[in-house]
Amino acid sequence: MLAQLTPLLKQIQQHCPQIRPDELQQFANGLTLFQLPHKSHLLQAGETPTQMVYLCHGLIKAYYSDEQGELTNINFCQEGQFAGDYLAYMQQRPSKYSFQCLEHCTLIGLPYAHIQHSLQQSPQLERFFRLQLEQAFASYLQRTESFLISQSEKRYRQFMQQHPELSKRLSLTDLASYLGIKRQHLTRIRQKMRG
Template identity: 25%
Template structure:
């Protein structure tokens, strides 16, 4: 499964076998069961997670107990509570598994070490952060500018595989609609 990480890294920067093996030595592999937490609100965040297989959700629970899905993560994606990870503070959200999941874990210390030692890795993470920032901006603009139907169609077009892996109530939460509204949107899209 480490070939998945290598493939992602090499989309941005070429690596020798020695360079990749050195990079990989800074990761640890872990398996999580469905519903198991990678990150819990109020707990320290030690890792950024590269998903080898499975499906994950990150979310915030408001004062009324309502869950707001921030992000989903699937194979070949990265996920963590970035505020807590970068600032080495406790989590402000929860991240758990929608299905059994396997990840590569990169500690903040190892990330900083790799970035200081290897320009290629610093370049890779800068590019990935830029991509994440653009996606976050697009998500915010979609939430404030698009109606539910447009948000649904955009999600379906960008990530059709989510609809196979993620329960409908979680997709509804991500889109900011009720499950009933999601059912109506699904019916009108066919």
């Protein structure tokens, strides 16, 4: 199983080259590897997350549902990224969001108790997860800023420039929801850009 954990362990070593091999091994021992099929849910709104996950392969969307039942995508998580409701995970409370596989996914599970213990035992792991949080927070701020400042066409252009490969893996409906526009409006924007 250690070989299948390699992507995550390499990422930790890249960000924290001073981590000792025994620290990394002890951390790896508490992780779980599992798969989820396309369209299945990692977590549904109202459930309390018992783990965060690292994506080895696949694509997950995070979304919420309003009172009318309309779904709004808030994030897409792909290979080399973490997925889950971090706030609900850390506070051990029900999530407001759902996380659904858009493709078949291979995941590494990071159980809550194991992560808490690992962060207390290893300053290097604490540093790694702090850096991950900083990156996630920066992405969140950029997304919020784009909604406050940018028109829908500019948001689409920015998404295409920043995530050209990801855009090929998404349906127009999922992308439109993420951009905060209707699918028909996204279709018009795309037609306009093609000339």
